[in-house]
Amino acid sequence: MKRILLSLALLSGSMAGFAQTIVSTTPENKNVILEEFTGIYCGYCPQGHAIAQSLKTNNPGDVFLVNVHTGGYANPGPGDPDFRTNFGAALASQSGLTGYPAGQVNRHEFPSYAMASGATAMGRNFWTVAANTILSESSYVNVAATANIDLQTRELTVYVEAYYTGSSPVSTNKLNIALNQNNTAGPQSGGNMGSNYNHMHRLIHFLTGQWGDVISTTTQGSLFTQTYTYTIPADHNSIPIELSELEVIAYVAEGNEEIISGNEAVMTLTSSFNNEIELAEIKEIENTCKTEVTPQVTIQNNGMNTLTSLAIEYSINGGAINTHNWTGNLSIGESEVVDLPVINFTPQASNTIDINIPNDDDNTNNSGQINFDEALEGSRNITVDIRTDNYPTEASWEILDSSGTVVASGGNYTGPQNGGGPNAMTTISTTHVLPASECYTIKLKDSYGDGWSYTNSIQPGIAIKSQGNIIYNKDVGNFGSELVLEGAFKTNTTLGVADNDTSVISVYPNPAQDAIFVNNLDNFNIEIFDITGKLVHSAKEVTKEQAIGIGHLENGVYFVNLASKTVTYTTKLIKK
Numbered sequence: 001m002k003r004i005l006l007s008l009a010l011l012s013g014s015m016a017g018f019a020q021t022i023v024s025t026t027p028e029n030k031n032v033i034l035e036e037f038t039g040i041y042c043g044y045c046p047q048g049h050a051i052a053q054s055l056k057t058n059n060p061g062d063v064f065l066v067n068v069h070t071g072g073y074a075n076p077g078p079g080d081p082d083f084r085t086n087f088g089a090a091l092a093s094q095s096g097l098t099g100y101p102a103g104q105v106n107r108h109e110f111p112s113y114a115m116a117s118g119a120t121a122m123g124r125n126f127w128t129v130a131a132n133t134i135l136s137e138s139s140y141v142n143v144a145a146t147a148n149i150d151l152q153t154r155e156l157t158v159y160v161e162a163y164y165t166g167s168s169p170v171s172t173n174k175l176n177i178a179l180n181q182n183n184t185a186g187p188q189s190g191g192n193m194g195s196n197y198n199h200m201h202r203l204i205h206f207l208t209g210q211w212g213d214v215i216s217t218t219t220q221g222s223l224f225t226q227t228y229t230y231t232i233p234a235d236h237n238s239i240p241i242e243l244s245e246l247e248v249i250a251y252v253a254e255g256n257e258e259i260i261s262g263n264e265a266v267m268t269l270t271s272s273f274n275n276e277i278e279l280a281e282i283k284e285i286e287n288t289c290k291t292e293v294t295p296q297v298t299i300q301n302n303g304m305n306t307l308t309s310l311a312i313e314y315s316i317n318g319g320a321i322n323t324h325n326w327t328g329n330l331s332i333g334e335s336e337v338v339d340l341p342v343i344n345f346t347p348q349a350s351n352t353i354d355i356n357i358p359n360d361d362d363n364t365n366n367s368g369q370i371n372f373d374e375a376l377e378g379s380r381n382i383t384v385d386i387r388t389d390n391y392p393t394e395a396s397w398e399i400l401d402s403s404g405t406v407v408a409s410g411g412n413y414t415g416p417q418n419g420g421g422p423n424a425m426t427t428i429s430t431t432h433v434l435p436a437s438e439c440y441t442i443k444l445k446d447s448y449g450d451g452w453s454y455t456n457s458i459q460p461g462i463a464i465k466s467q468g469n470i471i472y473n474k475d476v477g478n479f480g481s482e483l484v485l486e487g488a489f490k491t492n493t494t495l496g497v498a499d500n501d502t503s504v505i506s507v508y509p510n511p512a513q514d515a516i517f518v519n520n521l522d523n524f525n526i527e528i529f530d531i532t533g534k535l536v537h538s539a540k541e542v543t544k545e546q547a548i549g550i551g552h553l554e555n556g557v558y559f560v561n562l563a564s565k566t567v568t569y570t571t572k573l574i575k576k
Contacts, residue, residue, distance in 0.1 A: 021161070022144040022145075022146065022159075022161055023142050023143065023144035023161035023162065023163045023223075024142050024144070024163070025142070025163050025165065026142075026165070027138060027139075027165040027166070028138075028139055028142055028165070028261075029062075029135060029136065029137060029138055029139060030106065030134050030135065030137050030138070030139040030260060030261045031061075031062050031063070031064065031135075031139070031143075031251075031261045031262055031263060032055070032059070032062060032063040032064065032105055032106060032131045032134050032135060033064055033066065033105075033106055033107075033249065033251045033259050033262045034052055034055065034063065034064070034065050034066070034103055034104075034105055034127060034131065035066045035068055035091065035095075035103065035104050035107070036048060036049070036052055036065065036066070036067050036068065036101060036102075036103040036201075037068050037070055037071065037088075037091075037092050037095065037097055037100060037101060037102045037103065037121070038067050038068065038069055038073070038074070038100065038101050039069055039070075039071060039072070039073025039074035039075075039083075039100060040069070040073065040074060040076065040080060040081070040083065040186055040187045040188055040189070040197075040478075041073045041074075041075075041187070041188075041189045041453065041478075042073040042074075042100050042101060042188070042189060042190070043189045043190040044100075044101060044124070044190060045073070045100065045101045045188065045189075045190065045191075046188060046190050046191045046197070047101075047124060047190075048101035048103065048124040048127075049067075049101075049200065051124050051127055051128065052065050052067075052103065052127065052201075053065070053200070054128075055127065055128060055131050059131075059135065062135060063131060063135075064249045064251075064262060064263070064264050065180075065200070065201040066178050066180060066201060066203050066249060067180070067199070067200065067201045067202050067203060068085070068087070068088045068091055068092070068203050069083035069084050069085070069088060069202065069203070070084055070085075070088030070089055070091070070092045071088075071092060071097075071100055073100050073189075074088070077453075077459065077477055078459050078475055078477075079475055079477055080186075080187055080477055081184075081186045081187075081237070081238075081239050082237040082238070082239070083184075083186065083199065083202055083237070083239070084237070085203055085204060085205065085236075086210075087203065087206050087210055088203070090210055092121075094107075094120070094256060094257070095107075095119060095120050095121035096114070096115060096116050096118060096119025096120060096121050097115055097119065097121035098115045098116050098119075098121070099115065099123070101123075101124055102115060102121040102122065102123065102124075103121065103122055103124065103127050104120040104121050104122065105122070105127060105130040105131050105134055106134050106258070106259040106260075107120050107253065107256075107257040107258055107259050108120060108130070108134065108257075108258060108259070109257075110122060110126065110130050110133070113126035113129070113130055120257065138166075139165070139260055139261040140164060140165055140166030140167065140168055140220075140260065141162050141163065141164050141165070141166075141168070141173070141218075141252050141260050141261055142162070142163050142165060142261065143160070143161070143162050143250055143251065143252055143261055143262050143263045144160070144161050144263055145158060145159060145160045145161070145177075145248060145250040145263060145264070145265035145266070146158070146159045146265055146266045146267075146268075147159075147248040147265035147266070147267045147268070148267070148268045148269070148270060149232070149243050149246065149267070149268075149269050149270070149333075150270055150271070150272075151243060151269055151270065151271045151276075151302040151332070151333060152271060152272045152273070152276075152302065152362075153231070154231055154232045154233075154234075154243065155229055155230070155231055155232070156179070156228075156229065156230045156231075156232050156246075156248075157227065157228070157229050158177055158207065158227070158228045158229075158230070158248055158250070158265060159225070159226075159227050160175065160177065160224075160225065160226050160227075160228075160250050160265075161223065161224070161225050162175065162215065162223070162224040162225075162252055163222075163223050163224075164218060164219060164220055164221060164222045164223075164224075165220065166220050167218065167219045167220045168218035168219075168254065168260075169254070170218070170254050170255065171216075171218065172214050172215060172216055172218065173214075173215040173218050173252050173253065173254055173255075173260070174208075174211060174212030174213065174214060174215065174252070174253045174254075174255060174256070175208055175212050175213050175214075175215055175224070175226065175250065175251075175252055176206060176208050176211075176212040176250070176251050176252075176253060176259075176262075177206065177207040177208045177228060177248060177249070177250050178203055178205075178206055178207075178248070178249045178250075178251075179203075179204055179205040179206070179207060179230070179232075179246060179247075179248055180201045180202055180203055180204065180246065180247045180248075180249065181202050181204050181236075181241060181242065181245050181246055181247075182200050182201060182202070182245045182246075182247060183198055183199075183200065183242075183245050184198070184199045184202055184239065184242075184245070185197065185198060185199070186199050187451075187453075187477055187478035188478070189450055189453065189478065190450070192449045192450070192480070193480060194449075194450070194451055194478050194479045194480025194481070194483075195451075195477065195478055195479060195480070196480070201247070204236045204241065205230075205236070207228050207230050208228075211255075211256045212253060212256075213226070215252065232246070240280075240281070242335065243269065243333055244269065244300075244333035244334050244335065246267070247264060247265075247267065248264065248265035248267065249262060249263075249264050249265070250262055250263060250264075250265060251263075269332050269333040270304075270332075271302055271303050271304050271332060273302065273303045273304070273360075273361035273362055274303050274304050274305045274361060275303045275305050275360045275361045276301075276302040276303035276360055276361045276362050277299060277300070277301060277302065277303070277307060277310060277357055277360050277366065278299070278300045278301075278302050278365045278366075279297060279298075279299060279355060279356075279357055279365060279366055279367060279368050280297075280298040280299065280300040280335055281297065281298040282295065282296075282297050282298075282353070282355055282368050282369070282370045283295070283296035283297070283298075283370075284370060284372070285353070285370060285372040286372065286485070286486075286488075287372055287373045287374065287375045287376070288347075288372065288374070288375050288439075288486060288487035288488075289347065289374060289375035289377075289439035289440075289487045289488075289489065289490035290347075290439055290486060290487035291344060291345060291346065291347060292342050292343065292344045292345070293316070293342070293343060293345070293353070293372075294339055294340065294341070294342045294343075295314055295339075295340045295343065295353055295355065295370075296337060296338070296339050296340070297312065297337075297338050297340065297355055298335055298336070298337050298338070299312070299326070299330075299335060299336055299338060299357070300330075300333070300334070300335035301330040301331065301332055301333065301334055301335070302332070302333070302362075303332065303360070303361065304332055306329060306330065306331050306332075307328070307329075307330040308327060308328065308329055308330075309325065309326065309327050309328075310325075310326045310327075310357065311323055311324070311325055311326075311357070311358055312324045312325075312326055312338065312340065312355065312356075312357055313355070313356045313357070313358065314340055314343065314353060314354065314355045314356070315343075315353070315354050316343055316345045316351060316352065316353050316354075317345060317346075317348060317351055317352060318352075318354075319345065322340075322341065322343055324338070324340050324341055326338055347374040348374060349373060349374055350371060350372075350373055350374075351371065351372050351373070351374070352369055352370070352371050353369060353370050353371075353372075354367070354368075354369045355367060355368050355369065375439070375471075375472070375487055375488060375489050375490055376471040376472065376489055376490075377471065377489070377490045377491065377492055378464070378465075378466025378467065378469065378471040378489065378490075378491055378492070379466045379467055379491060379492065380433055380434040380435075380436075380437065380491045380492075380493075380533055381431070381432075381433050381434075381466065381467075381559065381570055382408075382431070382432055382433075382434060382464055382465065382466050382471075382491075383429055383430070383431050383432075383464070383465040383466075384397070384399075384408070384410065384429070384430050384431075384432060384462065384463075384464060385427045385428070385429050385462065385463040385464075385465065386410065386411075386413075386427065386428045386429075386430075386462055387427050387428075387452075387459065387460045387461050387462070387463075388413060388428065388452055388460055389452045389453045389460050391448065392412075392413035392414065392428070393412055393413065393414065393447075394412075394446050394447045394448045395411055395412075395413060395444075395445070395446060395452055396409070396410065396411020396412055396444075396445045396446075396447070397409060397410055397411055397442065397443065397444050397445065397462060398442070398443040398445075399432075399434070399440050399441070399442055399443075400440065400441045400442075400443060401434075401435070401436065401438055401440060401441075402438050402439055402440075402441075407434055407435055407440075408432040408434065408568070410428075410430055410568070411445070413428055430568045431568055431569060431570045432561075432568050432570070433527065433529060433559065433561040433570050434491055436491075437490075437491050437492050437493045437533075438490065438491065439487050439489075439490045440487075440488060440489055440490065440491070441484065441485060441486050441487060441488060442462060442464075442472070442474075442484075442485040442488045442489075443482065443483070443484050443485070444462065444476060444479065444482065444483040444485070445481065445482050445483075446479070446480070446481055446482075447481075449480055449481045450478050450480070451476060451477055451478040451479035451480055451483070452476050452477070452479070453477060453478050459475045460475070460476055460477070461473065461474050461475040461476045462474055462476070464488070464489050466491075471489045472488045472489040474488075493532065493533055505518065505519070505520050505521050505562065505569050506518070506519055506520070506571075507560050507562075507571055507573060510571075510573055510574060511573075511574040511575065511576045512550060512573065512574070512575060512576070513550075513551070513575070513576050514549065514550065514551040515547040515548060515549050515550060515551070516547075516548050516550055516560075516573065517545050517546070517547060517548065518542070518544065518545070518546075518548070518562060519544065519545060520544070521544060521562060521564055521569070522543055522544040522564070523541055523542075523543060523564060523565075524541075524542055524562050524563060524564040525538070525539070525540045525541070525542070525562070525563045525564075526538060526539050526542055526548060526560065526561070526562055527560075527561040527563075528550070528553070528558050528559070528560050528561075528573070529558060529559045529561070530556065530557075530558055531556065531557050531558070531559075536553060536558070537550065537552075537553065550573075550575055553575050554575070555575050555576055556574075556575055557572060557573070557574055557575075558572070558573045558574075558575060559571070559572055559573070560572075560573045
């Protein structure tokens, strides 16, 4: 995604020459600014978010939230979104927090509730009582703000007024303006939503810098006004910034601490066009061996008129153009994810999908394309390498054929639980012979519901190998209870030699004439395939060292597949 450089311009304000227009001059009680320190791998953070949201819901117009992603629980693993900012570490350090989630209410120290002596940070159980205390106190300053976003230029204009109904005990105050984004999907341990946890009030920028801009006149009857303009980038840490999901919180503090009061800016969106639709995003399609795909696009209304219908054209590899007639209701700035009807195609080594929206007032953002490759191919004899997190008993997987039948599976592995340490788990390998030459889907499962989370030592995931070559590899994270990888790889008619034979198990004698035996494995099923992949002999519930007759087989090379409840093993056999 294209990154746009940030720009910030401050237009000077003063106490004189401006008439109060939006702020109240009547003395009021303080409003609450709850700055919550959170992350994406924070098991108790969803509880904190619920407590904070309840405070906001129960005190409309008086409680405002700023969620600051910082600390170890906010560190992203490979493929995870990075919600951190340049401001979080300093805020957390000043708060004196000793754990997560933590929160500070108006950056005020509540000695009875503080996480540590002198700290402003509190555990989530104390946020409500602290907030109620602040809400009952009188404020010597009232704050009001408006904000406008131009959808074409992405310029944000914020106008702030602060009226002093009393005099501040300090000669200067500081104005802070936080820019938050709502409704961002991402991982969250304990949220039971995989990577689709809904992150709200997420801080992405302070227009006024780390600790705010100075207000130099703070006596009773003073009016401070200021206007800020800020060009909103397309993304923050490669996470798209959705203009319709932004909110602006303005608050006044006595210094770097002790917020007196604040307010949320009244937000408006404007456009230079009446009818302007943007093709905001085309979802990536992973390599696939399927012959049909379902493109997914995001459309956004950047015009003043409400959007109720739209034609979306799409094609693959330069083929026939399909048209989807979307209907709905999108006001200015609103967007919607649209699943286009399935499109069939003949797979090529590299494939291209073109999307186009017919004419509107501005055609510069109406089209786009994505590319994806055909999935790799291997023999029917595969090795499955599973990289679990530190809870292997929760992990399981399945390989399904094109009819949805499970043809290979594994899971519920033994290994370290909590306390095993980040380096405790390693890759678990099993070998399998797939029944046919076709396109296969992989299904990953987690019984706890938080996927296979990233650890310091490994990136969980799955790899499929065929004859020593990796034909599929996928890193995963907090995918929830289940992740389906459609058309992940395909196999041909070849039945190759196993990639990772288990040395403890053996089939003997080899070469053999009339019978074979298996040691170190009991109560197993056996399948013998010829070199073309044809099943020529099978037996169930075979016991250890039981004779398995092969005298009826022709001389040649075969592949023996053994499967018990815990082990799958394949090896080559020569029949003389």
